[in-house]
Amino acid sequence: MSDTPTRAGFVALIGAPNAGKSTLLNQLVGSKVSIVSRKVQTTRALVRGIAMAGQAQIIFVDTPGIFKPRRRLDRAMVTSAWGGAADADVVCLLIDARRGIDAEAEAILEKLGEVRQPKILILNKIDLVARDSLLALAAAANEKAGFDHTFMISALRGDGVDDLNTTLAGLMPEGPWLYPEDQVSEAPLRVLAAEITREKIYDRLHQELPYDAHVVTESWENRKDGSVRIEQTVFVARESQRKIVLGKGGQTIRAIGQAARVEIAEAAECPVHLFLFVKVRENWADDPERYREMGLEFPKGAY
Numbered sequence: 252m253s254d255t256p257t258r259a260g261f262v263a264l265i266g267a268p269n270a271g272k273s274t275l276l277n278q279l280v281g282s283k284v285s286i287v288s289r290k291v292q293t294t295r296a297l298v299r300g301i302a303m304a305g306q307a308q309i310i311f312v313d314t315p316g317i318f319k320p321r322r323r324l325d326r327a328m329v330t331s332a333w334g335g336a337a338d339a340d341v342v343c344l345l346i347d348a349r350r351g352i353d354a355e356a357e358a359i360l361e362k363l364g365e366v367r368q369p370k371i372l373i374l375n376k377i378d379l380v381a382r383d384s385l386l387a388l389a390a391a392a393n394e395k396a397g398f399d400h401t402f403m404i405s406a407l408r409g410d411g412v413d414d415l416n417t418t419l420a421g422l423m424p425e426g427p428w429l430y431p432e433d434q435v436s437e438a439p440l441r442v443l444a445a446e447i448t449r450e451k452i453y454d455r456l457h458q459e460l461p462y463d464a465h466v467v468t469e470s471w472e473n474r475k476d477g478s479v480r481i482e483q484t485v486f487v488a489r490e491s492q493r494k495i496v497l498g499k500g501g502q503t504i505r506a507i508g509q510a511a512r513v514e515i516a517e518a519a520e521c522p523v524h525l526f527l528f529v530k531v532r533e534n535w536a537d538d539p540e541r542y543r544e545m546g547l548e549f550p551k552g553a554y
């Protein structure tokens with residue numbers, strides 16, 4: 252029995268592509284909830300993971316595309332990233348200690364100066380750099396943005412991650428949990444499952460599909476035999492793209508489904524039955540409704 256009050260809140264995790272956000276989330280959340288990839292900007296979803304630390308529920312909100320947005324979708328992500336940061340209870344900036352503060356990090360640091368919530372600087376990949384340069388880096392970043400806490404971690408090895416988790420837990424506002432405990436693992440998994448499928452489509456078809464297809468996990472049904480039945484819809488912009496995704500006699504979508512199923516099963520740690528549907532939704536990349544569904548704001552102006 253514990254009288255400790257429950258806490259729940261949002262943490263915006265900001266970091267350049269490859270800074271190690273996914274690796275850190277995997278450590279904090281304790282299971283594979285985000286795709287670790289050398290490819291940049293693999294991330295599309297907003298809630299990336301939910302960690303439980305004692306009586307605190309820490310919901311990590313991802314901030315993809317905050318660095319050098321190119322396409323309209325990416326620009327929407329930036330707006331949403333800063334919007335996410337504004338809504339979050341705590342803002343964390345993850346910096347690859349080996350890369351240091353480059354022009355992009357510099358711009359982020361400047362912007363962070365205006366953020367009112369508690370700010371945490373996390374220097375990652377400390378296994379790759381000398382201690383002296385870490386201290387200099389921490390000092391330089393703090394001079395620009397004035398962080399409330401600074402952590403030096405190796406997300407890969409897990410060094411420093413527990414301390415970070417404890418501090419984050421203490422910064423969460425008191426209140427009821429926002430996700431029922433039994434859904435904590437599933438909520439990000441649905442998102443992850445969609446990302447995995449999207450990545451498999453990208454792996455096979457990035458030359459033929461001018462824009463990423465968009466994947467939504469429509470249903471997630473835990474079955475009595477311990478397996479899970481997942482239905483996903485792949486949205487493409489045109490009928491011609493639908494044909495490409497399906498492939499001759501459905502062979503492309505079958506291969507995508509098989510590859511995705513293996514990886515989703517690994518992440519969910521149970522057998523998976525995956526059903527994919529491909530639908531045409533014209534101009535989805537320019538459709539304000541789609542942005543809203545993804546929790547994004549439609550970017551104004553032409554790009």
Ligand SMILES: Nc1nc2c(ncn2[C@@H]2O[C@H](COP(=O)(O)OP(=O)(O)OP(=O)(O)O)[C@@H](O)[C@H]2O)c(=O)[nH]1
Nearest residue numbers: 268269270271272273274288291292376405406407
């Ligand atoms: N040596 C070392 N490598 C790390 C560490 N953390 C992450 N990496 C590596 O850095 C690379 C990028 O890590 P990710 O976690 O995919 O980075 P990310 O910020 O999520 O990247 P995006 O999803 O592309 O934005 C991977 O190869 C990781 O294994 C660390 O603490 N030490």
